[in-house]
Amino acid sequence: MQYNHQEIEEKWQKFWAENQTFKAENNSKKPKYYVLDMFPYPSGAGLHVGHPLGYIASDIYARYKRHKGFNVLHPQGYDSFGLPAEQYAIQTGQHPAKTTEANIATYRKQLDKIGFSFDWSREVRTSNPEYYKWTQWIFTELFNSWYNRDTEKAEDIATLEKTFNISGNTAVNAVSDEGILLFSAVEWQAFSKTTQEEILLQYRLTYLSDTEVNWCPGLGTVLANDEIVNGVSERGSHPVVRKKMTQWSMRISAYAQRLLDGLETIDWPQPLKDSQTNWIGRSQGAMVSFQVANGVEKTTAEIKLSYKELESLKVLRQNLSKAETVLWDELKNKKGAAKFRKKYTIGSFLVDYVCLAKNIIVDFSGKEDEAARTTYFANEGFNVVRFSNEAVIENVLQVVSKINAAIQFPKAIEKSATIAAVKLVADPFKIDVFTTRPDTIFGVSFMTLAPEHELVSKITTAAQKGAIETYIKATAKRSERDRMADVKTISGAFTGAYAIHPFSGAKVQIWIGDYVLANYGTGAVMAVPCGDQRDYDFAKHFDIPIPNIFENVDISEAAHAGKDGTKIANSDFLSGLKYKKAIKLAIFEMEKRGFGYGKINYRLRDAVFSRQRYWGEPFPVYYKDGMPQMIDVKYLPVVLPEVEKYLPTEDGKPPLGNAIAWAWDSRAKKVVGNEKLKNKTVYPLELNTMPGWAGSSWYFNRYMDATNTGAFASKESLEYWKEVDLYIGGSEHATGHLLYARFWQKFLFDKGIVPVDEFAKKLINQGMILGTSAFVYRATAFVKNGCSTEKSNDDVLDKIPTVLVSKNLFNSDDEFEAVVKNYLLDKGFLNPNFADLVMLVKTPIHVDVSLVNASDDLAIEAFKNHALNTEYKNAEFILEAGVYKVGREVEKMSKSKYNVVNPDDIVAEYGADALRLFEMFLGPLEQAKPWKTSGISGVYSFLKKLWKLYFNEAVFEVSKEKATKEELKVLHKTIKKVQEDIESFSFNTSVSTFMIAVNELTALKCNKRSILEPLLLLLSPYAPHISEELWRKLGNKESISAADFPVFDAKHLVESTKNYPISFNGKMRFTLELSLDLSKEEIEKTVLEHEKTIAQLAGASLKKVIIVPGKIINIVA
RNA sequence: GCUCAAGUGGCGGAAUUGGUAGACGCGCUGGAUUCAAAAUCCAGUUUUUUCGGAAGUGCGGGUUCGAUUCCCGCCUUGAGUACCA
Incomplete structure (x- = not known):
């Protein structure tokens, strides 16, 4: 009986579908295992042979785990919102839902043919309202949450409002927008509802704000950073510009540190972790303030802190000095009336600790404005207790007891009459910089501000005004791309102003230059030319001094960026230290002297969440008095409205602006026609839609309970499945999907919705x-130029046909030309008189890979008749040995290169089992590798050979006889290897193992049931159809997928002899069969007496004999 | 530039803790079968050779009885990232 893959595969695919063989149970006594493939986007082009690679691997693993007794969840679905369907809709007017549906149907058909063990009862599609209802819900959850730095987790916004009502926002330690107004509880209560909402928006985890976004005019939408590759859009390669727009953003920056820490706990590929680490971009260093010489800011009479000061206050709370930490550890545990707060503002003064209930301020002594503080605090009715740093560190308990005494016995306060003393001291301008190398601060010889920096206009001297303005104009003209492309040109301008070096007091020039980015850090740098190459180049170019602060380092040619092993010099108290110690000491001194502090910076920016597109999740948001309002989960989903066209409206609104029924009736709780907007209780709905990553950031949780209508998944199913055990997909998702999904998961975890983070x-x-x-x-x-001829060039060229040359006929362009020329002369296409005038240039042309056989021979007639090759219909072929050999090159699979192979064709010709085996056989799963269809004949003949083992000519026949020792050895060797391979995900080697097993069993003429039955179980994860068929033929009633994996028994592999390799100086020269019972001495004796040994030694003296029993014998001469 | 990964026959690749380098498959060569082809089966296939051997895993060095495997330096290719202070 012949192996008929088409019949067998169709039969079993139908069987699995009808019997729901792979349906996972949410209630099971078996241990769970969750295998997931990354969410596919159903593109119109369908699958090519590269797409199923990951699916095959995960399917093998899922099937293996079922054999091993696990309850396996292995679902599949579609990330079905997205740009391509919408672009297609714009071009053709077809509704994206329709094209998406059609694409999914194609996709599904292709997947089904490969025999995957997906549980299709759990299929999800992000564009289904039943699904995106929950995406919308998660959005509202994010909106209703803020990030509490004290508890390091997201909390309900209500807890924040409560705090505001009790104590304002000064003591709140949250992740928020920059530049937040400080207010007290009384002030909060006095704010209008709208103002309160505006303030809350600055804290919410998803928020509306005017942000600089990446606007892509070609796609008519904004893009996230990860959707841009090399300055152009990832999809379609359109240019991207910076633009300020009001957009929804996700406060992913709140999770920067946790996203980093979480990487330690998960088993993901190192390169992927590295690229996330890189993207988050944590850098540890210091914030340092430089005063501008003579620059004075306007005096404000108002006793309120500026946004900037408030920001630094928040940071100060995070960066306590040692003494402050020690004392805080004691004070923070006080409860009730004696509760202390740290770094609190009283009027315009920042106090170290305060107990508001008892009117006690605890301050470190030695502050410059101590007298002014004392006066002010006294007038406000506070008792002030002061301690030195040293006193706290030496004996914190004594300090605490003094504070306790002050609480119990407050001093009578003498109110001073001189209230006028509370005038703010005029603040000079200062420039804040972030540096990762505070140890090199004495190497600062100038500062550079970004041209956009707010101080530039304020500090520029009259003399330099012209130069600065010219420079700013010039940089503004350059686009972001130009600036990125041109890194070499050094440009800048001097402001004429000077800053004061905070340690040395020296005056340093302040420059502007576009190598400093406005949107990174503070938009200003302290330039250390001896230690940073860009600063060095800048200094050289503008003739600014380059002081050397490194011991025994030459900086005459380039900056010295190395840090290990270099000692700091010429740096006051830092001299002689290595960089690690110097950094610590520098930060310590800055904090002590009050102009700097240690700080951690992240590169990760908040993610823009609005897209000006049609085909995405609508926001569950309407606007009342201009403020966004969430629609309650009870009334979700807000379904995507129909529109006439998918383009922006004439006045530039997103496509949803075209919808005629897109307003929210807040009474009826439903979407109504726009004409009702004049009603007081009807409001406009959000016109943006969510980005592609919204739906894919939580879908893995939905699969656990995919049809639940009451919740995004039930508590029980989330608790049972917990997380994905094995996730397989491409590395292109490293910084997009995988970072956002981790962020949402951590958020959902904080809110107690999912059980793992x-x-x-x-x-x-x-x-x-x-x-x-x-x-x-x-x-x-071509006809060469410069040689005039009477005949026109065209006459000569006209006679020359298109010529194609077989690959091995030439090694160089010159040889190529010679070959063609000889051919043309031979055949009379070229008049010998003009031979010297004609030049022949080689052009490689892609040909469809289906026209080439395994030996690289071109099917010439098929080539000529191919639809794409009409211009070669009459081409001449120069052959080698009667055939035309094509050239080969490995490239990305793409339509334009005519190298795309469709899995459907492979399945039709060789079967799904052969395809599955071959894809695995190509090489290690993680590695990129070229596809060559010719290789598949190897696995195909393997399947035929396997089939034959179970047949005696045309009759299915297996024997009940006992297996021989040899046969058992083959089986158990295979069990061991295949099991090890699957568990280490090296599927390629198990395919070889199967081949070896079948080759050996064929040689042994084995047809024993006791060998051939377990063999099917080993093969079943890889080639499930043929295994099911033979399993059934063996008389089994149940599907093979539920049967137990065979158990390896080492006793079958025990050997009595070993074919020892005999090496001389480490080189193997011959082998010798020896009993494993022999002692080392006996082995040595036997080997040394052997004639080949004597011949090999050829009289050389023996130095040493190394014997590793069971492994090797090495003779050293 | 920085970070990471990888370099083994004509090709895809194997060698899991340092122990017989090139398993398995493709392709190629020769043979059997066939009128012929496909299919199938058998033998061979790293290089070199005076047919005894000898050399050989990108290059140069080191550790070791022994290195594709470990260490140092370099070269090449691929991926990510990029004025990140």
Whole structure:
């Protein structure tokens, strides 16, 4: 009986679908295992042979785990919102839902043919309202949350409002917008509702704000940073510009540190972790303030802190000095009336600690404005207790007891009459910089501000005004891309102003330059030319001094960026220290002297969440008095409205602006026609939609309970499945999907919605399958210039046909030309008189890979008749040995390169089992590797050989006889290897193992049931159809998928002899069969007496004999 | 520039803790079968050789009885990132 893959595969695919063989149970006594593939976007082009690679690997693992007794969840679905369907809709007017539906149908058909064990009863589609209802709900949850730095988690916004009502926002330690107004409880209560909402918006985890966004005019939408590659859009490669727009953003920056820390706990590929670490971009250093010489800010009479000061206050709370920490550890535990707060503002003064109930201020002594503080605090009715740093560190308990005494016995306060003393001291301008190398602060010889820096206009001297303005104008003209492309040109201008070095007091020049980015850090740098190459180049270019602060380092040619092993010099108290110690000491001194503090900076920015597109999740948001309002989960989903066209409106609004029914009736709680907007209780709905990553950031949780209508998933199912155990997908998602999904998971975890804060325990990036492109080499003829002829060039060229040259006929362009020329002369296409005038240039042309066989021979007639090759219909072929050999090159699989292979064709010709085996056989899962269809014949003949083992000619026949020792050895060797391979995800080697097993069993003429039955179980994860068929033929009634994996028994592999390799000086020279019972001495004796040993030694003296029993014998001469 | 990964026959790749380098498959060569082809089966296939051997895992060095594997330096290719202070 012949192996008929088409019949068998169709039969079993139907069986699995009808019997729901792979449906996972949410209630099971078996241990759970969750295997997931990254969410596919159903593109119109369908699958090529590279797409199923990861799916096959995960399917093998899922099937293996079922054999091992696990309750396996292995679902599949579609990330079905997205740009391509919408772009297609714009071009053709077809509704994206329709094209998406059609694409999914194609996709599904293709997937089904490969025999995956997906539980399709759990399929989800992000564009289904039943699904995006919950995406909208998560959005409202984010909106109703803020990030509490004290508890390090997201909390309900109500807890924040409560705090505001009790004590204002000064003591709140939250992640928020920059520059927040400080207010007291009384002030909060006095604010209008709208003002309160505006303030809350600055704290919410998703918020509306005017932000600089990446606007892509080509797509008519904004893009997130990860959607831009090399300055152009990832989809379609359109240019991107910076633009200020009101947009929804996600406060992912709140989770920067936790996203970093979480990487330690998950088993993901190192390169992927590295790229996330890189993207988050944590840098540890210091914030340092430089005063501007003579620059004075306007005096304000108002006793309120500026936004900037408030910001630094928040940071100060995070960066306590040692003494402050020690004392705080004692004070913070006080409860009730004696409760202390740290770094609190009283009037315009920042006090170290305060107990508001008892009117006690605890302050460190030695502050410059101590007298003014004392006066002010006394007038406000506070008792002030002062301690030195040293006193706290030496004996904190004594300090605490003094504070307790002050609480119990407050001093009578003498109110001073001189209230006028509370005038603010005029603040000079200062420039804040962030540096990762505070140890090099004595190397600062100038400062550079970004041209956009707010201080530039204020500090520029009259003399330099012209130069600065010219420079700013020039940089503004350059686009972001130009600035990125041109890193070499050094440009800048001097402001004429000077800053005071905070340690040395020296005057340093203040410059502006566009190598400093306005939107990173503070938009200003302290330039250390001896230690930073960009500062060095800048200083050299503008002739600014380059002081050397490194011991024994030459900086005459370049800056010295190395830090290990270099000692700091010429740096006052830092001299002689290595960088680690110097950094610590520098920060310590800055904090002590009050102009700087240690700080951690992150590169990660908040993610823009609005898209000006149609085909995405609508926001569950309407606007009342201009303020966004969330729609309650009870009334979700807010369904995407129909529109006439998918383009922006004439006045530039997003496509949803075209909808005629897009208003929210807040009474009826439903979407109504726009004409009702004149009613008082009807409000406009949000016109933006959510980005592609919204739906994919939580879908793995939905699969756990995909059809639940009452919750995004039930508590029980979330608790049972917990997280994905194995997640397989491409590395292109490293900084997009995988970072956002981790962020949402942590948020949902904080809110107690999901039980784990990392959604995927183990992740594998499958490598790309590349195409093997085929080329023919065309000769293009030219007539050389400069030689005048009576005949026109065209006459000569007209006679020359298109010529294609077989690959191995030339090694160089010159040889190529010679070959073609000889051919043309031979055949009379070229008049010998003009031969010298004609030049022939080689042009490689892609040819469709389906026209080439395994030996790289081109099917010439098929090539000529191919639809794409009409211009070669009459081409001449220069052959080698009667055939035309094509050139081969490995490239990305793409339509334009004619190297795309469709899995459907492979399945039709060789079967799904062969496809599955071959994809695995190509090489290690994680590696990129080229596809060459010819190789599949190897696995196909393997399947035929396997089939034959179960047949005696045409009859299915297995024997009940006892297996021989040899046969058992083959089986158990295979069990061991295959099990190890699957568990270490090296699927390629198990395919070889199967081949070896079948080759050996064929040689042994084995047809024993006791060998052939377990063999099917080993193979079943890889080639499930043929295994099911033979399993059934063996008389089994149940599907093979539920049967137990065979158990390896080491006793079958025990050997009595070993074919020892005999090495001389480490080189193997011959082998010798020896009993494993022999002692070392006996082995040595036998080997040394052997004639080949004597011949090999050839009289040389023996130095040493190394014997590793069971492994090797090495003779050293 | 920085970070990471990888370099083994004509090709994809194997060698899991340092122990017989090139398993398995493709391709190629020769043979059997066939009128012929496909399919199938058998033998061979790193290089070199005076047919005894000898050399060989990107290059140069080191550790070791022994290195594709560990260490140091370099070269090449690929991926990510990029004026990040």
